Amino acid sequence: MKAVVNRIIPFSSVDGPGNRTAVFLQGCNINCKYCHNPETRKLCVQCGTCVKQCLAGALSFDENGKVAFDPSKCVQCDTCIHVCPNDSSPRTFEMTPEEVYAKVKKQIPFIRGLSVSGGECMLWPEFLTELFRLAKKDGLGTLIDSNGMIPFEDYPELMEVSDGVMLDIKAFEAAEHRKVTDFTNEMVLKNAVYLAKTSKLYEVRAVIVPDLYDTERSIREMGDFLAPYLKINDIRVKIIAYRPMGVREQYSHYQVPNQEYLAYLADILREKGFQHITLI
Secondary structure, three states: OOEEEEEEEEEEOOOOOOOEEEEEEOOOOOOOOOOOOHHHOOOOOOOOHHHHHOOOOOEEEOOOOOEEEOOOOOOOOOHHHHHOOOOOOOOOEEEOHHHHHHHHHOOOOOOOEEEEEOOOHHHOHHHHHHHHHHHHHOOOEEEEEEOOOOOHHHOHHHHHOOOEEEEEOOOOOHHHHHHHHOOOOHHHHHHHHHHHHOOOEEEEEEEEOOOOOOHHHHHHHHHHHHHHHHHOOOOEEEEEEOOOOOOOHHHOOOOOOOHHHHHHHHHHHHHOOOOOEEEO
């Protein structure tokens, strides 16, 4: 059992509560126009475009004709990512849960838990289940960072070893969600209800791009939708300003919302009973 790992951040303070190790898996099943990590969207197709452009010699073809990455030679210039025609990265590794956890375990006792993101980490549910089982044996917390397009209730064993989910709601209206991601959001909202009812909805995040979708209406409707579940468990909300750093060039023109507007959206949610709101 292996997954394609894009990177492992040993210490992160933004991927869940406390200091955590964050694991980013490769591959995604939607197309967010504001994606800040577009190189995680697809798996490498071994075209070799990056090999020809790598001046540091960190990329080559192995004996099987596949792209091989030597991290010891990499200078982090990101040329390989910029020239990739497939929104992918050659700087990935196929790893087992045990191999990933061996790297996570080095941070004990300096971390509170483990968070797995992407791409979309729910494309690798069996891998996640085993990785979280290993983490639980050492008393680490476990969180999933997801776009919510895969039904969580289909994976009860994973839910058993997961402390919760940090769920993206890209836009509340189905048509606007399609505008943002190329897909409607019926599954996202179904997942939100399932997670809220089972006290697994740790956090909801919304990236605010005012000239891409109706952000105020989305926040209001999202708040109305989730407010009834606050009596079951607290739901944190993270309101995130779109920023052009790292996005694909054709989507880099959107306006960055100011902090005053983010605070206005936060006030809307507070009026609906949400208490833990973070602005980024």
